[in-house]
Amino acid sequence: MKDETPEFQPLAPLSAPVSPDYPPKLVESPLLTDEELAASRERTLVNWDRQSDLWLFGYGSLIWNPGLPTVEAVRSKVHGYHRGLYLWSRVNRGTPEQPGLVLALDRGGSCTGIAFRLAADGAPEHLEVLWRREMAMASYRPAWLPCTLADGRRVVALAFVMRREAASYTGKLADPVVRTVLGCASGRYGTTLDYVSRTVEALRESGMPDRALEALLTRCKAQE
Numbered sequence: 001m002k003d004e005t006p007e008f009q010p011l012a013p014l015s016a017p018v019s020p021d022y023p024p025k026l027v028e029s030p031l032l033t034d035e036e037l038a039a040s041r042e043r044t045l046v047n048w049d050r051q052s053d054l055w056l057f058g059y060g061s062l063i064w065n066p067g068l069p070t071v072e073a074v075r076s077k078v079h080g081y082h083r084g085l086y087l088w089s090r091v092n093r094g095t096p097e098q099p100g101l102v103l104a105l106d107r108g109g110s111c112t113g114i115a116f117r118l119a120a121d122g123a124p125e126h127l128e129v130l131w132r133r134e135m136a137m138a139s140y141r142p143a144w145l146p147c148t149l150a151d152g153r154r155v156v157a158l159a160f161v162m163r164r165e166a167a168s169y170t171g172k173l174a175d176p177v178v179r180t181v182l183g184c185a186s187g188r189y190g191t192t193l194d195y196v197s198r199t200v201e202a203l204r205e206s207g208m209p210d211r212a213l214e215a216l217l218t219r220c221k222a223q224e
Helices: 034-044 123-134 175-184 192-205 211-219
Strands: 054-058 072-089 100-118 140-149 154-162
Touching: 034 123, 034 140, 054 123, 054 140, 072 154, 072 211, 100 123, 100 140, 100 154, 100 175, 100 192, 175 192, 175 211, 192 211
Parallel strands: 054 154
Antiparallel strands: 054 100, 072 100, 072 140, 140 154
């Protein structure tokens, strides 16, 4: 049966925040140094033999913008974590004055996504770029998660999991806060609204729609 759900349309931004709980009061989070990024990467890859291909689990923007060459991309699922807008973004999808939101894996439930296989040859250079993208402010924790692929294979995939102790962790936000963010937050790579909409569309196009994220987006659209 054909999915008759209409496509999500971009929304006009609000002129100013309308929630008393936004913007949040966030402490300064310094960027990790090159040395700290390298140390984090080495700790994560300590058991990698440098000859085997690596798997990477994408659950947000990595689905539609992996930013690195991959040998294979397969629908997949992990258990024990779920996807949600749990991370304040003060650069990429917002500003320090009007932070945006991006997705993170938090404890509990399960999550569908795309598992990407990264060839061992050239992987260190690509992983260095990935670390700069995902780990710049240490809001995530690199983790190796058991992952079931759509074709039945089981692999262990690298994923970036939310650190609840991070200053940028949002916890569960009320709809009025999310509505305000979707209406006003914009950063270096565009708006939070575009980020969420593109992820929703990519998940649907991949045959694994996230109904909870779609419902949140529908509820929190700016009023026309």
